[in-house]
Amino acid sequence: MVQKPGVRHYFAEGVTNRGYISFLPNMMSEWERTYVLMGGPGTGKSTMIKMIGLEILDRGYEVDFMRSARDPDSMAGFNVRNNNLAMLDQYEVAPLRWRAPGIIEHFVDFTPFCDTQKLEHQRERILGLENEEKKLQQEIGVRLAEEFGEKARGKRTIEPEPQGRSWLKNIYLSIDQDEEKDGPWSKVQGALRQLQKSKVTSFFLHGLDSEGWLNFAPHYLTDYDQIRLEGKETSDAMDWVLKEAEQLGQVIDIVLHPLYPEVIIGIIFPQRNLAIWQGSPEQLTDQGLDRPFSEELKSSLIKFQDARQLLKSIYMEVNDFSRVDQLRDELLTKILRDLEGLK
Known part of the structure; x- marks a missing residue:
């Protein structure tokens, strides 16, 4: 890229x-x-x-x-x-x-750019592929939970703050939050409440692909001065940096772990041209993303992409x-x- x-x-x-x-x-x-x-x-x-x-x-x-x-x-x-x-x-x-x-x-x-009559002839096939996509996406989520269910160790996690202002009502989730009030999701809620305090943009720099994780971090951080933290005190150091930045009213970009969204793996200060990262952005091992996918997970991902390509081909032919x-x-x-x- x-x-x-x-x-x-x-x-x-x-x-x-x-x-x-x-x-x-x-x-x-x-x-x-x-x-x-x-x-x-x-x-x-x-x-x-x-x-x-x-x-x-x-x-x-x-x-x-x-x-x-x-x-x-x-x-x-x-x-x-x-x-x-x-x-x-x-x-x-x-x-x-x-x-x-x-x-x-x-x-x-x-829609006006498509031949709707031709699309109508493909109606059942389109609906079938869309349903297949939904089922496969759920299946992928289940397989991820089964294969990567253990919490990443040594990664910076924001602790919940009872009086924090939550923007969870404005975030889309595919699970029922009320089902797991005392489980992992309560920690995610706490993380998001804490982030709301400053002008923060949160996102992921790793994407799920059938061959493994796509890593955008090295490209994203190319023009930034980087401080790479390693060792046992990394979490404490990240904690101190985040709190100090919030008090100073800094614009902050937060990079979250693609599997554990309550875990921060990078703090970026665009106005300062500075990035603080856990380990090396180039090494997936440092983020605990080096574990290979199972054949079942790979198969689900490939099937999902195949269904998408078939859907695209139907629309492309009539557009x-x-x-x-x-x-x-x-x-x-x-x-x-x-x-x-x-x-």
């Missing part, structure tokens, strides 16, 4: 052994304009996100690309840093509650991409006007 100046790649959502977790609701609270692309897989939404994001980047803006947690090769959206404008693929992200539909969020429907290209030019013009107004 080639890293261009001003661009970052991360996962705003993750398939963890605690369930499917999305940090998008918390991020969206800062956005003033959000373009939401609607339509089936394979209709050109991810490509549009990538191309418009790169066009904006070439005009001097800083852009964060959000990869799909379900399909790391696809773009789930982008966010123009410091300008509070974003674009999301509704199909690639968890269900979200929109604040002011049609006013703050602008919905763009790709008019010349109209999609025309729409891209129109959206880019509108977004650039928005960005000028948001300065």
Whole structure:
């Protein structure tokens, strides 16, 4: 992956052994304009996100690309840093509650670019593949919990704070929180309450792939000065840094463990161009992610990707991409006007 100046790649959502977790609701609270692309897989939404994001980047803006947690090769959206404008693929992200539909969020429907009559003939097949995707995603979550159920040792964990202000009501979870009040999820709640105290962006830099974990950390941290912590006192040191930064009102990016979302593996200070990391960003061993996947987990991941590709192929065969290209030019013009107004 080639890293261009001003661009970052991360996962705003993750398939963890605690369930499917999305940090998008918390991020969206800062956005003033959000373009939401609607339509089936394979209709050109991810490509549009990538191309418009790169066009904006070439005009001097800083852009964060959000990869799909379900399909790391696809773009789930982008966010123009410091300008509070974003674009999301509704199909690639968890269900979200929109604040002011049609006013703050602008919905763009790709369905008119498809031959709906041909799609109707494929209705049963489409529904069958979508159901298969849902079942496989649940299966993947179960297998992750079975294979990686032990809590990572030696990693920085934020302790719960009773009086903390929680934004859990704005986060999408695929598990019932009430079922596990005294279990691991209560620790996640405590972590998120603590993070709410400062201007913090939380995300993942590792994505789930059939061949193992995709690691975006080395690319993400390329331009940052790095302090790499090792040894028994690492957790205490991270704890001290985080508390001091909160008291000083710093802008903080928190990188969470892709399996254990209550565990912090990196603290980044964008304004200071500084990153503090547990171990080496290049070494998955330091994050406890070097354990190979079982053949069963690999099989579930491959089946999931196969179902997605079949769904995409159905939509691609009936889509008019010349109209999609025309729409891209129109959206880019509108977004650039928005960005000028948001300065």
